[in-house]
Amino acid sequence: MRRRPGILLHVMTVIASQPISGLQSELDQAIYSGVVRILRLWMIAIPALGLVTWVFQLFDESLKPLQHRLLLLIAGAFVFNAINLLLLQRSRPGQWSARLLQALGLVYPLVTPVLLVVIIADVRPDELRTWVGSSIPQLQLLMIAASLFGFTFWVSFSAGLISAVIYLFICFFVPDPYRPDTPHIIESAVYLLTAGAIAGKGASESRNLVSKVVESIKSHEFLSRLLGAYVSEEVKERIMEQGLNLKGEECEVTVLFSDLRDFTSLSEKLSPVTVVDILNLYFERMVQIISEEGGVVDKFMGDAIMAYFGAPVSLPAPRRSAVQAALRMHKELQTLNETLNSDFGIRLRAGVGLHHGRVVMGNIGSNTRRDFTIIGDTVNIAARLESMTSKTGSWLILSKEVEMGLEEKQRQELHSLEELTLKGRKQPVVCFGRQEQKDD
Numbered sequence: 001m002r003r004r005p006g007i008l009l010h011v012m013t014v015i016a017s018q019p020i021s022g023l024q025s026e027l028d029q030a031i032y033s034g035v036v037r038i039l040r041l042w043m044i045a046i047p048a049l050g051l052v053t054w055v056f057q058l059f060d061e062s063l064k065p066l067q068h069r070l071l072l073l074i075a076g077a078f079v080f081n082a083i084n085l086l087l088l089q090r091s092r093p094g095q096w097s098a099r100l101l102q103a104l105g106l107v108y109p110l111v112t113p114v115l116l117v118v119i120i121a122d123v124r125p126d127e128l129r130t131w132v133g134s135s136i137p138q139l140q141l142l143m144i145a146a147s148l149f150g151f152t153f154w155v156s157f158s159a160g161l162i163s164a165v166i167y168l169f170i171c172f173f174v175p176d177p178y179r180p181d182t183p184h185i186i187e188s189a190v191y192l193l194t195a196g197a198i199a200g201k202g203a204s205e206s207r208n209l210v211s212k213v214v215e216s217i218k219s220h221e222f223l224s225r226l227l228g229a230y231v232s233e234e235v236k237e238r239i240m241e242q243g244l245n246l247k248g249e250e251c252e253v254t255v256l257f258s259d260l261r262d263f264t265s266l267s268e269k270l271s272p273v274t275v276v277d278i279l280n281l282y283f284e285r286m287v288q289i290i291s292e293e294g295g296v297v298d299k300f301m302g303d304a305i306m307a308y309f310g311a312p313v314s315l316p317a318p319r320r321s322a323v324q325a326a327l328r329m330h331k332e333l334q335t336l337n338e339t340l341n342s343d344f345g346i347r348l349r350a351g352v353g354l355h356h357g358r359v360v361m362g363n364i365g366s367n368t369r370r371d372f373t374i375i376g377d378t379v380n381i382a383a384r385l386e387s388m389t390s391k392t393g394s395w396l397i398l399s400k401e402v403e404m405g406l407e408e409k410q411r412q413e414l415h416s417l418e419e420l421t422l423k424g425r426k427q428p429v430v431c432f433g434r435q436e437q438k439d440d
Contacts, residue, residue: 032093034149153200160196248362255382319405353386394433
């Protein structure tokens with residue numbers, strides 16, 4: 001039989017060894033959303049600033065010429081911001097056009113101090129020294145802080161560098177009487193450059209944090225989605241909370257092997273597509289039962305199923321759970337056969353082997369291909385017991401080690417088999433079987 005990939009840590013290995021697809025798009029989306037948020041903030045802040053400017057002129061007639069110019073500047077900034085936001089919202093995160101609009105949205109406020117100084121120099125030159133000495137650097141620091149939403153070191157550092165250069169440019173062209181002292185100019189420029197570097201570091205760390213959070217969320221969702229297909233909700237949640245030891249650990253489990261009898265000869269009568277559909281229908285129902293009984297599907301091997309009970313999450317009675325799962329699988333197969341017989345004229349028969357013992361559970365394989373599975377003599381015995389079902393007339397064969405952990409009612413439904421000599425073993429195995437019964 002062709003061996004298919006191990007299931008439970010086909011899940012875990014993919015997460016541990018492969019990059020999460022779509023991570024870059026998630027980061028682009030995060031940056032895009034951040035810039036959109038700050039542009040929306042400006043849509044509120046800019047009109048608020050305009051309102052404050054208009055109110056000031058009501059109390060001081062001498063400020064009217066300055067306020068009129070400032071209102072024009074504010075109106076222009078509002079229109080530019082609105083157009084930028086509208087175009088950005090119509091673009092898709094990650095596109096070059098979106099990134100250009102994001103850069104414009106973060107950088108355009110940096111040039112507004114130049115226009116502001118031109119207005120003040122023309123209307124209120126006597127206040128120019130105060131503006132250049134304190135108000136302009138403070139406004140630039142605010143703009144640098146806003147660049148954090150770019151989530152990139154060079155965006156914020158460039159904002160600090162551009163602000164420092166613009167500030168030096170302003171101070172160089174301002175008439176000498178209105179120019180701050182040289183030490184003050186140098187100090188302010190250094191502050192702006194340092195603020196850009198600090199903001200850049202914060203943006204870089206924020207980007208890394210967003211990346212880790214996105215990867216963690218993706219991993220959690222991916223693991224939850226795959227585990228949910230093969231284990232019960234309770235087992236899935238406990239694995240998500242406790243994690244798995246991928247290096248390998250010894251544990252005690254009950255192993256279940258189930259194989260369809262004579263399926264190869266049956267499949268010769270059907271088309272390949274029909275065979276796949278039948279197997280998928282069969283596997284879907286069997287896996288659901290195994291999961292509901294607390295078991296874990298390890299792998300599919302052709303038309304066979306390998307599962308185990310008692311790990312990686314412990315069960316109060318793994319042997320009873322495994323037997324109960326086998327009984328339910330057998331009964332469900334009878335129900336399924338009614339449909340298969342009606343639609344395709346076939347009936348499926350399955351044999352089940354159960355054994356309980358110690359195994360090694362872990363991540364096994366090469367550097368390029370690994371399976372999370374269980375290995376050990378316990379697995380081999382369970383597989384050998386299943387292969388004996390066609391020779392003994394019992395659809396279910398379980399070892400003495402399984403029988404010891406059953407309730408009295410479950411034991412009474414079994415019959416003792418002669419000691420079976422299994423292939424590859426010198427010592428015979430004490431076994432019990434279950435034949436077809438009316439309630440099956």
